[in-house]
Amino acid sequence: MSNNKQIRNIAIIAHVDHGKTTLVDQLLRQSGTFRENEKVAERVMDSNDLERERGITILAKNCAVSWKGTHINIVDTPGHADFGGEVERALSMVDGVVLLIDAVEGPMPQTRFVTKKALALGLKPIVVVNKVDRPGSRPDYVINAAFDLFDKLGATEEQLDFPVVYASGLNGWASMKEGEAGGTWGTDLAPLFETILQHVPAHEGEADAPLQLQISSLDYSTYVGRIGVGRVNQGTIRPGMQVAVFNGTVAEGGAPQMAKVNQVLKFEGLERVQAEEAGPGDIVLVNGIEQVGIGVTLTDPLQPMPLPMLRVDEPTLTMNFQVNTSPLAGREGKFVTSRQLKDRLDKELQANVALRVADTDEDGVYEVSGRGELHLTILLENMRREGYELAVSKPRVVFKDIEGERNEPIELLTVDIEEDHQGGVMQALGERKGELVNMEPDGRGRVRLEYRIPARGLIGFQNEFLNLTRGTGLASNIFDGYEPYKGEVASRKNGVLISMDDGEIVMYALGKLDDRGRMFVKPGDPVYEGMIVGIHSRDNDLVVNAVRTKQLTNFRVSGKEDAIKIAPPIQLTLEYAVEFIEDDELVEITPKSIRLRKRFLKEHERKRALREAA
Secondary structure (H helix, E strand, O other), X not given: OOOHHHEEEEEEEEOOOOOHHHHHHHHHHXXXXXXXXXXXXXXXXXXXXXXXXXXXXXXXXXXXXXXXXXXXXEEEOOOOHHHHHHHHHHHOOOOEEEEEEEOXXXXXXXXXXXXXXXXXXXXXXXXXXXXXXXXXXXXXXXXXXXXXHHHHOOOOHHHHOOOEEEEEXXXXXXXXXXXXXXXXXXXXXXXXXXXXXXXXXXXXXXXXXXXXXXXXXXXXXXXXEEEEEEEEEEOOEOOOOEEEEEOOOOOOOOXXXXXXXXXXXXXXXXXXXXXXXXXXXXXXXEEOOOOOOOOOEXXXXXXXXXXXXXXXXXXXXXXXXXXXXXXXXXXXXXXXOHHHHXXXXXXXXXXXXXXXXXXXXXXXXXXXXXOOHHHHHHHHHHHHHOOEOEEEOOOEEOOEEEOOEEEEEEEEEEEEEEHXXXXXXXXXXXXOOOEEEEEEEOOXXXXXXXXXXXXXXXXXXXXXXXXXXXXXXXXEEXXXXXXXXOOOOOOOOOOEEEEOOOEEOOHHXXXXXXXHXXXXXXXXXXXXXXXXXXXXXXXXXXEEOOOOOOOOOOOOOOHHHHOOOOOOOOOOOHHHXXXXXXXXXXXXXXXXXXXXXXXXXXXXXXXXXXXXHO
């Protein structure tokens, strides 16, 4: 039996790009997880293709290391508030948190989101100031800013008395004392391991008590079916034992279903190994139970002790997912029917606790609600890679009626920009109903602005922000609560160019349209009536002929006169497309293409819809 005094469960919290996954790599290496001659990929915890491409953590994942006879379970949590559902589940399995902060940037908004959750659960933080060997490193400022942040978030006296470790995750060393700027302050990560053993409490729970194990995340294997991952709160679990499966407490309407455990596995490094038994504090994987789901409790059938279901924040953004009805539908995707779309969304609901799916009055149209734009576009990106073809609407915020008044979600936005771009960014945020709450120059030509802004105001802001800051700005936001409706927010300033015919894009036609605006298409692309082919240079929509060919005559022309020069097309990404469209437009998503279209393809249908709306 494993002694729960020899187990520590920690979650690592960090803002995007503060070095969390790199530090976990080094913890795995220095704990002896890998053989000396073993070839190991960088950022081994970012196992998902999308995570590797974008350099962000999307899914909460587990691994474990051993240090001086103590089994340390590490939960890698997402740094982005849009994946808050993953964060809340991960924190339910741990007894302490390591907060990783960049030594130059200091605490950022996403750090604030996860830290608030951790402090509310009573978890004691360990602050790791990472990248202290970087030029411009300011560890003293970072520690003071972390203290102020904890104080604002309602930390207790004990939580405010946090240990500080200085580290360089990339170079694999840590130190308890501040060293010389730009130098090496330590030799290895032993100080961090020792701090975890000293400050993270062992899980309290009796091995002889009735079993109590809450499932926090799900996995799937083609061999054994659904796998539940969770921490043993108390009692002991063994392969082959009978358990009662509860969906919440009896007061919540949870009714027991009997099941038999097949295998019990534990984490060792990145591997999963079978265990004869697991006791209090162990994070385990359990298979063989078909009824397993997020938040369910596995407990003793004779002395059931079900836990309340896991609570996650409500979604703030919603989009319509629907069957692709364009003339090009079915050419590129494997899964194109409404039944296949619904089955895929139902499958996602089993593991993605922050997602909501509802039927609508229209056939084949589903209302999908999530935490934010990134939360929903990551789902769409995964679906298109799996071979799904669908169309989606413009994101809309979820309004709430509070005491008879219409309320909308408000975001706390932090932008880090060069001082030269400050005027343009402040003007743009002002137009989007943003309220400036803090401004902090860093004395080196950059300034950090904090705004409270309606979530509606951030839809479509990312691309405008990148243009305003010439790609040098950093922006991140978190949900900050509901407030009364702030009034209308300005929408897209430009109209669009709409194709009037079906066919293939012709270079000659693009040459004639080049002064009308920027194109989304290139010669040879298929096009249909009602498809959006470009951005109009003015504020109205314009129907254009993008398939027009040159009239042939019996006169010769020189090659020079025939050469047509056009601006390169705008590359459509999923995020850009979703942000760009208006309410009467859709994004058509297939495994190979992203296209924009009007909801009504025929011009007379669009005019009729406009009259009816008026």
